[in-house]
Amino acid sequence: MEDIHSVIIVGAGQAGGRAAKAVRAAGYSGRVVLIGEEEHLPYERPALSKAVLLDPAAQAPSVLTGADCAALDLDMRAGRAVAAIDRAAREVVLADGERLGWDRLLLATGSRVRPLAIDGVPPQSIMTLRTLDDARLLRERLAAGSDIAVVGGGFIGLEVAASAAKLGCRVTVVEAADRLLPRLGCPEASAMVLAHHRRAGIDIRLATTVKHGDGQALELSDGSSVPATVIVAGIGVSPDTALAEAAGLECDDGIIVDEYGRTSDPAIFAAGDVTRHRHPLLCRHIRLESWQNANVQAEAAGRSMVGVPTVSAEIPWLWSDQGDLNLQVAGAPERVDTVVMRGDPDGEGGITLFQFQDGQLVGGVTVNRGKDMPMIRRMLALPTLQLDPQALADPDTPLRRLLPARETA
Ligand SMILES: Cc1cc2nc3c(=O)[nH]c(=O)nc-3n(C[C@H](O)[C@H](O)[C@H](O)COP(=O)(O)OP(=O)(O)OC[C@H]3O[C@@H](n4cnc5c(N)ncnc54)[C@H](O)[C@@H]3O)c2cc1C
Structure with missing residues (x-):
């Protein structure tokens, strides 16, 4: 195997931070550069829709602290975006033009929220929740008594709705499907989730879409209208494959990787939400958006990229806390x-x-x-x-x- 002197990790979220720890734990002592678009050191996102919205003093758990970066000798570049990958030169090009060379590259660019357009509402007035900054902004808008409309009744939309209701907001959830979380595969479970949220005072409109808004209310497809001074879109995320696609790596609803996290270029690895990976127990490729996957896949890819081949093979599992409701889902x-x-x-x-x-x-x-x-x-x-x-x-x-x-x- 060729000597590895320089590892670059693009994306300083949960998977990027975990992978940086893993390359060191695997015994690699060369250069590690971790580049992240956000101004923050790597942190975990699940608290953003729960504790961070409910409690101004709550912090998102960190994946790497400043002390960790120093102890692990990581060259952490926060607030810097990578604009391109030059595979021939084995360099990444940062948005400011700086070029950094690598022997092994790991892409952990995560997901981006799907944008929602509503006739009559300026796009910047539709809030989304992906980052710590998004959560802090949203928390400021969740004053008791305010009218919140959440568009999308998936996990994140329902978590935001439950937190907003706990804070005393009047909350409406608008969901296009005829039941909540149809992926649970069981009408009784969907009905339990629905009953729970309705008991908490959340107005849930099923089989309904948004037609128009005016800053005060939303007009819905059934002709009714709901008060909405704050609109939150929770209509899902897409894997952020832009860099990988531009670099010619194989992508198909995620960067395609094997069970070691290796992409179609053997010197480039990927981990976390951005991947569609081969699962050795399920014997097929799957894309997961979960805390567990961001940990175990990053661990495997981080070790594998520095010469300690490690397979990511845990049974997929995720949880969602929505007020007093705890949902857990295993398998795929x-x-x-x-x-x-x-x-x-x-x-x-x-x-x-x-x-x-x-x-x-x-x-x-x-x-x-x-x-x-x-x-x-x-x-x-x-x-x-x-x-x-x-x-x-x-x-x-x-x-x-x-x-x-x-x-x-
Ligand atoms: C609000 C919320 C609540 C959640 N709750 C749960 C839960 O309860 N249970 C659960 O299992 N999962 C939950 N998740 C999902 C879980 O947090 C994600 O699956 C996990 O964060 C994925 O980690 P990642 O590192 O792959 O991506 P991310 O954490 O999204 O990190 C990707 C990072 O890459 C950066 N980046 C992207 N492009 C570039 C570039 N070109 N240059 C530099 N940096 C770049 C991004 O800015 C970002 O910081 C939740 C997610 C959210 C948003």
């Missing part, structure tokens, strides 16, 4: 033909959903029943495991008993 089902429910959707103990495809467990969801999630993740890691639907549905049967004896020893 392509198709679900059968759902087995454990727990009573009208009871206190929450529910767990086991998702099957052709008799095989392919996913699991817990709604206020996180205690079942560790077992679901273990079950999903055993692709040939045969499970009895009746036992799964019976809350008195411990899930541990359904694993093979060698797994519980």
